[in-house]
Amino acid sequence: MNPRLLAPLVALVLGTLAAVWFVQTYERVPGKERVPASGEARLREFLAAERFAARMGLPGRELRSLVDLDALPAAGVLLMPSRRQAIDPPRVAQLVAWVRSGGHLIAEAELLGVEDPLLGALGVEREAQAPAAKPLVAEVDGRALTVAIRSRMALRTATKAPLQAGGQLVSFPHGKGRVTAATSLDFARNDFIGEHDHAELFWKLVTLAPASSLQVFFRPERLSLWKLLRERALPVLVAGVFLLAFWLWRIAPRFGPLAPDPPPARRRLLDHLRASGRYLWTEGLRGRLALAARDAALRR
Numbered sequence: 001m002n003p004r005l006l007a008p009l010v011a012l013v014l015g016t017l018a019a020v021w022f023v024q025t026y027e028r029v030p031g032k033e034r035v036p037a038s039g040e041a042r043l044r045e046f047l048a049a050e051r052f053a054a055r056m057g058l059p060g061r062e063l064r065s066l067v068d069l070d071a072l073p074a075a076g077v078l079l080m081p082s083r084r085q086a087i088d089p090p091r092v093a094q095l096v097a098w099v100r101s102g103g104h105l106i107a108e109a110e111l112l113g114v115e116d117p118l119l120g121a122l123g124v125e126r127e128a129q130a131p132a133a134k135p136l137v138a139e140v141d142g143r144a145l146t147v148a149i150r151s152r153m154a155l156r157t158a159t160k161a162p163l164q165a166g167g168q169l170v171s172f173p174h175g176k177g178r179v180t181a182a183t184s185l186d187f188a189r190n191d192f193i194g195e196h197d198h199a200e201l202f203w204k205l206v207t208l209a210p211a212s213s214l215q216v217f218f219r220p221e222r223l224s225l226w227k228l229l230r231e232r233a234l235p236v237l238v239a240g241v242f243l244l245a246f247w248l249w250r251i252a253p254r255f256g257p258l259a260p261d262p263p264p265a266r267r268r269l270l271d272h273l274r275a276s277g278r279y280l281w282t283e284g285l286r287g288r289l290a291l292a293a294r295d296a297a298l299r300r
Helices: 003-025 047-055 066-071 089-100 117-121 198-206 225-232 234-251 269-282 286-299
Strands: 060-063 077-080 104-108 124-128 136-140 143-147 153-157 169-174 177-182 214-217
Touching (some): 047 060, 047 214, 089 177, 104 198
Parallel strands (some): 060 214, 077 214, 104 177
Antiparallel strands (some): 136 143
16 A cells, blocks of 8 residues: 555544544534523513513503602502612502502512611511522412522511411502512512413412502613613723823833933034025025025136
8 A cells, every 4th residue: 555645544534433433422402591681671670571461461561750650550560679769758658558449569678778668668577587598389379389589588577478488478468459578579580580480470479469450660770871881882991991001101201310411512614504504595595595606606
């Protein structure tokens, strides 16, 4: 066999064996990759819950201002997340009266150390508690539902709550209406409603009392120029910082010992004559220079 063909043939055989081994060892399987929310879902954290309720026949809308809280339907469900310090005491009393007259409030408790006048007026107290190590079980209509609520506090009510899940979720009647309080409403948010029995739990809670519509209190985030630039133009910001630093370094004065002045040099007579000639030329006395040159030529 030609020695020149031996090396390519050996390489081909080894490559074929490696390909066969790879195909026999590995197989292609589908994989799941969590993609962060984008577009409308990033701004509306309960968008999936709203659309789920709409498909189940319960229309919903968002309340984008405090004024919308003044016109709640008599038999409706209000989903209210935390960080609602903008609600003034008169509106808190108005919400309590709305619940007492037949409304259903599903509220998320504020963090420990933050005042929560709404749940306080409804008789719900908060206390510190170690987070649960495993998902909780909530019994709704005789069905055990698994729910994962990760929180370091528990809820206590003055009256006995027929529905509760390890102190993380309590639901009890209040007047003609109903109050459902949870340490976290993550089970109804876009990122977690598809896990465990969260979707079924959300629907069971919404339908605990006859409801005509679902209202979601929308808490718009404050517009931030820095956040917008960080999300949309981070490479441009980094490049701008480097260019600014380079420009400052370029124009910054150099510090160090002063360089000595060069010793004065004695100029020649020809340098003075050239300087005089440039001065007369720039001052428009070209004719005088021409006459002097002509006289010098004639004398020679």
